[in-house]
Amino acid sequence: MAQSYDVIIIGSGPGGYVTAIRSAQLGLKTAIVEREHLGGICLNWGCIPTKALLRSAEILDHANHAKSYGLTLNGTMTADVKDVVARSRGVSARLNGGVAFLMKKNKIDVIWGEAKLTKPGEIVVGAPSKPAVQPQNPVPKGVLGEGTYTAKHIIVATGARPRALPGIEPDGKLIWTYFEAMKPDFMPKSIVVMGSGAIGIEFASFYRSMGVDVTVVELMANIMPVEDAEISTFARKQLEKRGLKIITEAKVSKVDKGANSITAHVETKDGKVQQITADRLISAVGVQGNIENLGLEALGVKTDRGCIVIDGYGKTNIPGLYAIGDVAGPPMLAHKAEHEGVICIEKIAGVPGVHPMDKAKIPGCTYCNPQVASVGLTEAKAKEQGRDIRVGRYSFAANGKAIALGEDQGMIKTIFDKKTGELLGAHMVGAEVTELIQGFVVAMNLETTEEELMHTIFPHPTLSEMMKESVLDAYGKVLNA
Template identity: 50%
Template sequence: MANDYDIVVIGGGPAGYAGAIRAAQLGKRVLCVERDKLGGICLNWGCIPTKALLSNAHLVELIKQHGKRYGYNDNGQGEWDFGQMIGRSRTVAGQLNKGIEGLFRKYKVASKFGVAKVVAPGKVQIGGETVTCDSIVVATGGRPRPLPGIEFDGKTVITSKEAMSLPAQPKSMLIIGGGPIGLEFGYFYNAIGTKTTVVEMLDRIAPGEDEEVSAALRKSLEARGLVIHTSSKTSKIEKTATGVKAEVETPSGKTTIEAEVLLVAIGVTGNVEDLFAPGVKVEIEKGHIKVDRANGFVTAVPGIFAVGDVIGPPWLAHVAHHEAVCCVERIAGHSKRTVDYAIIPGCTYTEPGVASVGLTEKAARAAGHEIRIGRFPFQFNGRALAAGETEGFVKLIFGAKYGELLGAHLIGVQATELISELVMAMKLEATEEEIIHAMHPHPTFSEAVMEAAGQATGESVHI
């Protein structure tokens, strides 16, 4: 007797819905099971609605800081509606959620809503129903990791989910974690007038980025009013009648910070609880499912696969998407598709934005590469000058012998858009010469990429 489905995908986020659609395109009978809303955390409570809020913050800053220069003057009468900002971001998420439902109908992907449990290889229980299949792809994602000693309550101690749907704008906010999530919310709330403090345990914010970029980002955010403590940690946190009070150990000594709201952004743990019956011996380590990434993301149990945030870092929606597509293509017999973890773009959507791919300068030197570096500031870019967005630079790292692009690091208003060109350049093994000779349209921000490559060889004509 044939199984109910060829593939059951558990989870409807960036990994789950992409994998389900691709499997259906390949002729597979697919069921996608989601316990909440299609699109998962990313579309409904993460990547997309946060960018709507950040667009609001950029508009606020643009008008407050540069309005007069652009010819706009409200004589101090303008007001911003926090509730409307939140409402717009929820509307954007809702539109995309409906879009996935339409794609499922188009490609004939079946979907069920409920909590799924793998009761045996090839058997998934959804509520009181059990379905059978040839392969199971687990894409249940992750959730914010709590700070030891103080649990989330959704009101005073919150995750990123609550941070984008607070009923009222807080007067003050303490953020633990200086990575992309902490910095993006720090930028947003600071821009709209909330007194915001970020505490990072490591010696710099955006610690995964090139050191030069991290330093430039900190300088910019602090100039905007954001308070940042690095090489710091909370030694004691307690709830108060008005919010929270935290004792923070900084390089200059202990300080006490009081805030209405505490946002914890220190990492992600996988959604693995009650996912597998006791007889299903999938290996779980430190809250994430162990898989063989090089061989199609198979777990320790044949026929059960896992992709996305549930298998651990990097916790990025675009990585989850590519892992899922690669996984189902392998299941369908297409063995060529792989995920190149050496060429993963990273983006932080503050203003200025930060984006990177490949090796940092420090990592390139540590790996033994002889390198050439090209930098080009946006202050010398005509399009940036016209837009009044001259902060930041493009930094490219090339191998000295062959001129191959080893890494790219950008900070500036268009950084998260420009990085795609450099991801493609690395994927195609482009050299500095090829980037210079690729004609970039004028006037555009992208000319800074060409000029940075030219700086590495002494060919840039605008600096």
């Protein structure tokens, strides 16, 4: 007889395991199915371990500029790639164990295997097919396994995987995805990075800090094309100052493989082609939802462009079936998945006051050097919508804390509706902006106007003071510039 639950969640990434915890908190009998590793891609191969790598790169960058802080290092600072990777993997292992603890603490059953929907309210779990990346840990003890399971509500949270371009498919040796780029067994002398979204730019930044010759190829006119053009242009200049080579409005049309190197044929918009030879190529051209082999087609689940179609509460067109996170469409961000999962399960449980997520208020962060963070409309998007706007800017070069830190290259840009004072967007580039952006996210969620931001007292000396100065600048009241 099939084991029955109120809620079964397929996938234990940030969206899946957070939803499971909230489900258990609401008194629902909950199980989560995982085929590879608790915590999903984000915890094991994405958000967390990349930040550990980037932290090592940051320390190395500071050490290489110690003289500018009045410090002299005795000896040469070098990076040991095995130790850098080992630290990153150790961080992931610690958090992986943390998710297992949270499942146990909240009395959530973990079902180990690969789930397939057989009919509404039922899944069959089989042995995991050979994964693209082997699990970090062996199969946990004390978990359930193969069999048939039923639930009133089934939530698909299977995440996404790297997108591959035809003819330039990753091979794990010469053409890498973020999986291989995250755990190199040697440090290449040169790399071509195909794509300049968050993943591509973060790895480009990391490898440049490690002394690698890095070339970034981007199809669009600007790197990090979802960002405000002014911020993107500023970031590009700073990255190029660090020695990155960036080619925009171009594509890698072909890759020739050698014994231990690649030659990328880079075609620009005018049709000219240049050949760039490097040790490795990192394919960072986006991700695609994991919708295959779930039984979606047989059930008639509606999909669009490789993602499951949902309403504002995670519902699919099949009663009792839901989807959250990357598999449910962009923006494909861990924090979006978590919040989307909470909305979904609270709606299922009948929690009053649940409302759909406002995707315009989801922040985005890129942890390169310099960091980039944003929320809301870019200046171009605001103008496209016909908004009459005020734009404020403030430079890190005028901020005392930034100067004291030796991090005086950056800017903060705010965009307001001229008539109402509504904060429409905030965009930042510079040191620690990924930690600052939440202030503007909170302000937007509270429908804060420019007047309230101007009357907020920011501590001195801090980087956060620049947020207020940017607001003041939008209204011709800037004080320290």
